[in-house]
Amino acid sequence: MLRFKSSSLWLGLIFSTYQLSSYAAGFALSEQGASGLGNAYAGAAAIAEDASTIFFNPAGMTYLQGSQIVGALHLIKTNGDFDNKNSVPVAAYAAGGEGGNLGSLAVIPNFFYKQDINEQLKFGLGISTPFGLKTEYDKNWLGRFQAIKSELKTININPSLAWKLNDQWSFGFGVSAMWAQAELTSAVNLSALNLPESSAKNKGDDWGFGYNLGAIYQVTPDTRLGLAFRSKVEQHLKGNVSSPFTLANGNPLQTLNTDITADLTLPETLSISSFSHLNDRWDLLADVTWTRWTQFKTLTILRDNGSNTAVGTTQEHWNNTLRYSVGLNYRYSDSIKLRTGVAYDQEAIDNDRRTSRIPGNDRLWLSFGASWQYSPQTRLDAGYAHLFIKEASIYDDQRTPAPSKGLIDGKYDGSADILSLQFTHQF
Numbered sequence: 001m002l003r004f005k006s007s008s009l010w011l012g013l014i015f016s017t018y019q020l021s022s023y024a025a026g027f028a029l030s031e032q033g034a035s036g037l038g039n040a041y042a043g044a045a046a047i048a049e050d051a052s053t054i055f056f057n058p059a060g061m062t063y064l065q066g067s068q069i070v071g072a073l074h075l076i077k078t079n080g081d082f083d084n085k086n087s088v089p090v091a092a093y094a095a096g097g098e099g100g101n102l103g104s105l106a107v108i109p110n111f112f113y114k115q116d117i118n119e120q121l122k123f124g125l126g127i128s129t130p131f132g133l134k135t136e137y138d139k140n141w142l143g144r145f146q147a148i149k150s151e152l153k154t155i156n157i158n159p160s161l162a163w164k165l166n167d168q169w170s171f172g173f174g175v176s177a178m179w180a181q182a183e184l185t186s187a188v189n190l191s192a193l194n195l196p197e198s199s200a201k202n203k204g205d206d207w208g209f210g211y212n213l214g215a216i217y218q219v220t221p222d223t224r225l226g227l228a229f230r231s232k233v234e235q236h237l238k239g240n241v242s243s244p245f246t247l248a249n250g251n252p253l254q255t256l257n258t259d260i261t262a263d264l265t266l267p268e269t270l271s272i273s274s275f276s277h278l279n280d281r282w283d284l285l286a287d288v289t290w291t292r293w294t295q296f297k298t299l300t301i302l303r304d305n306g307s308n309t310a311v312g313t314t315q316e317h318w319n320n321t322l323r324y325s326v327g328l329n330y331r332y333s334d335s336i337k338l339r340t341g342v343a344y345d346q347e348a349i350d351n352d353r354r355t356s357r358i359p360g361n362d363r364l365w366l367s368f369g370a371s372w373q374y375s376p377q378t379r380l381d382a383g384y385a386h387l388f389i390k391e392a393s394i395y396d397d398q399r400t401p402a403p404s405k406g407l408i409d410g411k412y413d414g415s416a417d418i419l420s421l422q423f424t425h426q427f
Contacts, residue, residue: 041343
């Protein structure tokens with residue numbers, strides 16, 4: 001059985017409204033506060049515009065005065081369709097269709113709080129979702145023996161400190177407690193037993209820990225550079241496999257129903273950002289973010305019953321990625337700021353390594369946004385982005401070893417739309 005601590009349950013209830021779809025590289029989520037979405041998160045480690053800087057670069061808190069709260073909500077609609085080419089379904093059962101729309105509507109909240117300890121030292125707390133994934137096909141699709149539903153949820157609690165050394169240098173440090181839950185479902189081939197197909201759901205969760213560091217250098221009164229690093233977080237997921245099928249002999253090495261474990265490493269990132277105040281109207285922002293996806297080599301699920309045998313293993317062998325972004329701000333008036341930005345986000349998956357669970361590819365972001373300073377203490381932000389996702393080919397042959405899971409051969413077309421709203425209050 002899954003082991004839920006009371007704190008895990010409490011946090012799960014708070015975030016129970018969200019359903020995640022991966023729309024950044026791999027299964028990373030860029031959406032950490034809505035103010036940056038209009039710039040495609042360009043300059044995120046240097047702009048230090050509000051308390052969402054706690055995630056992107058905690059050193060940015062030294063640029064904020066007093067106490068501040070930020071609450072953001074992101075609505076994401078993803079679309080993905082599989083176009084079959086020469087797939088070979090499992091022969092013993094009905095072939096099935098192409099899986100329908102594997103995307104979904106997601107709702108993701110963020111919360112950030114910042115306060116002054118003294119003039120040089122600042123404290124902040126961020127609660128956000130740095131990683132997530134959801135793909136789900138029709139239950140009777142042709143590739144159901146390889147994947148039906150794949151879902152990863154995370155909640156990151158990130159207390160941080162920032163210290164202003166002088167007028168040029170600021171530094172930040174934070175620790176992360178990250179809860180992760182993964183669920184993988186698929187059909188099960190029982191043709192060797194002359195039985196109808198069944199299904200299996202693998203589900204587990206765990207807490208992992210990491211840290212983040214940041215620095216900001218004020219080059220001139222109008223230009224600053226930011227450098228930020230987030231460490232990897234190692235998760236040792238524990239849970240179970242549940243299936244309507246149980247072998248009559250109850251052999252613990254064969255039955256589908258069993259306790260399981262799986263190791264998952266969520267990768268580190270390094271960001272370099274710039275922010276320049278060009279004149280009274282215009283700001284220029286830029287960013288490059290590196291993610292070490294080579295941490296994700298294999299996904300192996302083991303029986304947690306003393307045998308330590310594998311329930312399933314998928315070879316991933318992902319690549320490290322870079323994300324490039326540039327943005328502009330325009331001050332339309334004293335109370336209204338307009339934003340725009342573009343980003344190019346590399347995918348971590350080679351064509352010959354793509355699986356139906358995570359069929360992503362390179363994507364181009366086009367973003368717009370606006371801020372309204374409602375009062376001296378309160379600001380409202382809105383942002384919108386459309387993601388153009390490059391067509392992705394797949395050739396995943398799992399006909400051996402037995403029992404066969406079939407061959408998936410075809411192409412994926414996908415896109416995503418993001419709408420973000422944010423409330424910022426100074427007190």
